[in-house]
Amino acid sequence: MNDxxxxxxLRYGHxxxxxxRMTTHVGLTARALGADRVIFPDNAGQSAETVRGVTDRFGGPFAVELRDDQKAIxxxxxxVVVHLTMYGERVQDVEAEVREAVGLDEPEVVGEASPPRDLLVVVGGEKVPWALYERADFNVGVTNQPHSEVAGLAVFLDRLFDGAELDREWEHxxxxxxxxxxxxxxxDADDVPASGDDDATGTDERGADAGTGERGAEHDDAGERD
Structure with a gap:
């Protein structure tokens, strides 16, 4: 998405x-809301396979990696390194600084925009080392309340891209x-149904496909079963 x-x-710990399921949804959220790549620990192969499968079916580009060197990464x-943590500064207080740091800000004076820089968003598991708090350029909290790290990632990415990720065009x-x-x-991705004809050519809400015999997407489990 980002040229x-x-x-x-980076999913830190698994x-x-x-x-x-949580690690899988970190990857699915990263893909859906504008990230270019997700890195999982090397013991999260099942999650990586699921996210790659969703990307193959619903489009990209989006890359999935398995690595065993989270600390080194x-x-x-x-x-710029952003660490999402309940204890961080409020996202609404630092989002403008983060956007400026990676060159996503809109300059007040034409030609004075910050140069683009890559961004690493770290989503921790149960525990992360204190060194990560010290290494991060921004420790960012979404509400400073206990909740899902997936929700925190979704809110942060939406604030980062200012909603532009919602209009992304998916390739392949x-x-x-x-x-x-x-x-x-x-x-089918290549189909352009006429207005009012969607139900005649696609999968209906019961999952029976009128045109191809395929099952509906609601039967393609995007994550592992509980």
């Missing part, structure tokens, strides 16, 4: 079995969801 800079989400990252998708007030319609 001038790369936005990378407990197989216990964190599978943070330490050597050449760009096999299918797409048709926005509608009721129903659950999924069509």
């Amino acid at each position: 001038a800079r790369e936005v990378v989400v 407990r197989p079995g216990r964190d599978d 943070v330490k050597s990252f050449e760009g 998708a096999d299918r797409r969801v048709v926005p509608e007030a009721t129903g659950k319609t999924v069509v």
